[in-house]
Amino acid sequence: MGAAMSAEMIDQLNERFGISGMAAVVAARGGLAAVRITSPLASAEIYLQGAQVTSWQATGTAEVIFMSEQSRWEPGKAIRGGIPICFPWFGPKADDSKAPQHGFARTAEWQLETIAARGAEVVVTLALESSAATRELWPHEFRAVYRVTVGSELKLELSVTNSGQTPFSFEEALHTYHAVSDVRQVRITGLDGLRYLDKPDGYQEKSQQGEVAFTTLTDRVYLDALEDATIDDGSRQIVVHKENSHNTVVWNPWIEGASSLADMGYEEWREFVCVEACNCRDAAITLAPGAEHTMTVAIRVG
Numbered sequence: 001m002g003a004a005m006s007a008e009m010i011d012q013l014n015e016r017f018g019i020s021g022m023a024a025v026v027a028a029r030g031g032l033a034a035v036r037i038t039s040p041l042a043s044a045e046i047y048l049q050g051a052q053v054t055s056w057q058a059t060g061t062a063e064v065i066f067m068s069e070q071s072r073w074e075p076g077k078a079i080r081g082g083i084p085i086c087f088p089w090f091g092p093k094a095d096d097s098k099a100p101q102h103g104f105a106r107t108a109e110w111q112l113e114t115i116a117a118r119g120a121e122v123v124v125t126l127a128l129e130s131s132a133a134t135r136e137l138w139p140h141e142f143r144a145v146y147r148v149t150v151g152s153e154l155k156l157e158l159s160v161t162n163s164g165q166t167p168f169s170f171e172e173a174l175h176t177y178h179a180v181s182d183v184r185q186v187r188i189t190g191l192d193g194l195r196y197l198d199k200p201d202g203y204q205e206k207s208q209q210g211e212v213a214f215t216t217l218t219d220r221v222y223l224d225a226l227e228d229a230t231i232d233d234g235s236r237q238i239v240v241h242k243e244n245s246h247n248t249v250v251w252n253p254w255i256e257g258a259s260s261l262a263d264m265g266y267e268e269w270r271e272f273v274c275v276e277a278c279n280c281r282d283a284a285i286t287l288a289p290g291a292e293h294t295m296t297v298a299i300r301v302g
């Protein structure tokens, strides 16, 4: 899924959607089309492939989003880092081991619908609709709209509508790689007392005691996780606020996990922690025909 867009098509998108001095559509890494935002409040970058945010930096702060130096920048290949959109399933597809992990949204070419300046903020809207290619993997009619608001905070709204005639259930995640100085110094608060499924331990259900710290491969699905999570790496705090998201996934591959990832540098495992707004497993969303669901994330530097 996804083919490189020609330089001419990118120029046409820039002519149509660009906002002088605020937003431009450019040929970015690997020649892939991206929206580059330089507003008074923040800078950001969003690839049309996967509608993937790959950078957000509020003015006066350091980059908040981690990107791997080894990421591939090829059509149809998942970008390593940023904020991958996992949809319509999370992790491996339950009934098809050959299907792409985390669904097809993050490797699909999303349609740029609007770029709008709202005061000093910039709002970018992208859409993905069911097609012959998506139906081969998932036999449902849908329209997904992703609204990214770039300002002194980063706001992400993923809306899914059932545009078909039969109900369907889906999983979703905004799989954010947050940049940290050293994951071994990170503490995450806001998850205390929650039950979680511990993936490295066979998805055993456990209970979070106090703040989350990292000493090994960590891969957890927190249940009924409705409150803000705060990532503190000793030099700054990143606050992750969610709406309509029942799960929060926390992941760091540690050295052993990172060494098995071809698109992650040897030392990069220390430079990020994933804290992901998610609806998965028992919290999958079911939509009747015509119904819509919106999951929202707001990220700010504390």
Ligand code: TA6
Pocket: 078, 091, 101, 102, 175, 199, 219, 249, 250, 251, 274, 276
């Ligand atoms: O969100 C955590 C996780 O599900 C991990 O199990 C790990 O697989 C990670 O996502 C990255 O997945 P990816 O397909 O991007 O390599």
